[in-house]
Amino acid sequence: MTTAPNTPHLADPDSNPSFTRGVFQGEIREDLVFPFPEPSTADREALGQILDAFRSWAADHLDAAQLDHDATFPEHVRTGMAELGLMGLNIPEGYGGFGASSLVFSRVFGEIGAHDASLAVYFGAHQSIGIKGIILFGTEAQKQEWLPRCASGELIGAFCLTEAGSGSDAQAMLTKAVPTADGKHYVMNGTKIWISNAGYAGVFTVFAKVPVVVDGKAKQRVTAFIVDAHSPGISLGKIEEKMGIKASDTRAVTFENVMVPAENRLGDVGGGFKIALEILNSGRLGLSAASARGTRAMMNHAIDYAKQREQFGKPIGSFEMIQKKIALAAADCYAADAGWMLCAGMVDRGGVDFSLETAACKIFASELAFRTASEAMQIAGGIGYSKEYPYERALRDSRINLIFEGTNEILRALIALMGLQQPGEELKAVGKAFKTPLQSIGAISSYLTGRVKRTLSKTEFTKVHALLADDADTVADNVHRLALAVEKALIEHGKAIIDRQMLQERMANAAIDIYLATAVLSRATLAIEKHGADGAAADLEAAQLFISMAMRRTRRAIRAIERNADEKIRNVAQRALDTGDLTVPTPTDVM
Secondary structure, eight states: OOOOOSSOSSOOTTTSOOHHHHHHTTOOOHHHHOSOOOOOHHHHHHHHHHHHHHHHHHHHHOOHHHHHHHTSOOHHHHHHHHHTTGGGTTSOGGGTSOOOOHHHHHHHHHHHHHHOHHHHHHHHIIIIIITHHHHHHOOHHHHHHHHHHHHHTSSOEEEEOOBTTBSSOGGGOOOEEEEOTTSSEEEEEEEEEEEETTTTOSEEEEEEEEEEEETTEEEEEEEEEEEETTOTTEEEOOOOOOSSOTTSOEEEEEEEEEEEEGGGEESSTTOHHHHHHHHHHHHHHHHHHHHHHHHHHHHHHHHHHHHHOEETTEEGGGSHHHHHHHHHHHHHHHHHHHHHHHHHHHHHHOSOOOHHHHHHHHHHHHHHHHHHHHHHHHHHGGGGGSTTSSHHHHHHHHHGGGTTTSOHHHHHHHHHHHHHHHHHHHHHHHHHHHHSTTTTHHHHHHHHHHHHHHHHOOOOOSSSOGGGHHHHHHHHHHHHHHHHHHHHHHHHHGGGGGGOHHHHHHHHHHHHHHHHHHHHHHHHHHHHHHHHHHHTHHHHHHHHHHHHHHHHHHHHHHHHHHSOOHHHHHHHHHHHHHHSSSSSOOGGGOO
16 A cells, blocks of 8 residues: 655745745746646555445445434444444554555545545544544654554544634633643643544543743643543533534533643644644545535435426426536536645645645635535425435535634635745845845845746746646736735735735635646646547536636636725624624614
């Protein structure tokens, strides 16, 4: 089995910027996105066997409607997943796992998600985030102690980060881990909420603040710990009653004077925030694949219905408004698959900063899954609203994906602010240089030369197939436009841009569509090279349809960075917040 290299996943973004960071500077880093990744022969064979085994088992043992009704997993579902070897899929072979590459793991995650969203949560909360910190950052002793039992399914992992007052703002957490006088333990106190797998877990990855002294001042530093879920002092809240993913076990976990051995600290004191970010990066990729596969599964139900349901003497699939729903979902699904596969290839390569790309994939695919669940329900009409059919369950299940692993709003801000970092640093340095122009003439000259170059020229794609040349040129145009708009916005707003989230949202949306369009160019280029123009006709049409739609959105987003109604939006929102009423009274209510 081909495994991912041991190279650190998170490269130095300043000296080796990711594809999306480069886009904010008008760069197209083709070396990161071409050629499109393909499974090795060994991976392809192993993947086929895993998928066949899972599908066969699922056909006999997995009833998604019953799981939703019962809001729990029967024991045979959990033991079946373990017997299939799936609970150790991405654990290295040396610790009893399968050692799957990111590409293979994500594809299997997608298959599980297409069968049942709750089971995908169980699977992902265990491996994508629950024990991922041990795999990436654990010592050899920690890996030997915990991973073999996790790989067999004897222990299930859970990820404990969120608190009542600390969701996306992890630095606001209140959970504490105070070292004992002899330094042999940490005493942990606090409560975590919305913990997936809490009721099944044998091991928690927990984030808590550890007191330290820095320059003579008392500080609190977020630190990661491996915690035995059966330790004295741990208690679980009631199972949350949720809108969707009902069979997943979600609870609060309270730690009351829990003694955590010092050797169970994961990484260095103060390194918890970096560990959490890296873990969530991995989790977002699996979630993207599951969302894309779920989209395909639900729309396939709708397609079958559209072919057999007749109105006015014709199948409704022959009506253009229905065809439009199907075609747009097809093009978007093609792009979502291209996005997560390309990113998985970056992960498997190692040494690549893929944090913005996983965020882009998660945002796009999660919103796609929710949107197409609604469209599939619309195609199904009245029966789509009935619990007898899978549509309404898909709508409920898919909604959580916009919140999981970082809300899509927070992830958009992450993409924009991280993308702005390098252009902002350059402008800051130039600002300082102008204060001492005689001593800094080189820096000023370099910046002005670069700005002229950025204004007059754009980076081009060189590895795209000739049949996609016009589409690639459109994407390159928007990379150029975005970089210029970013520079102009930084000059106009300076540090205040940190608070201009509507601008950040537009920049992020443009960057997301540019990444997905580039992934599509790479995927379609490979298809044409392998199968010829005729053999890849479906790829070519899906690619061109998606790029056309995505680049129209991108142009609008870039224009709105400069010309927008943001002030009116803020005023209307503030009025609603001040009055507690959405808008002005209707004329019928005015006395």
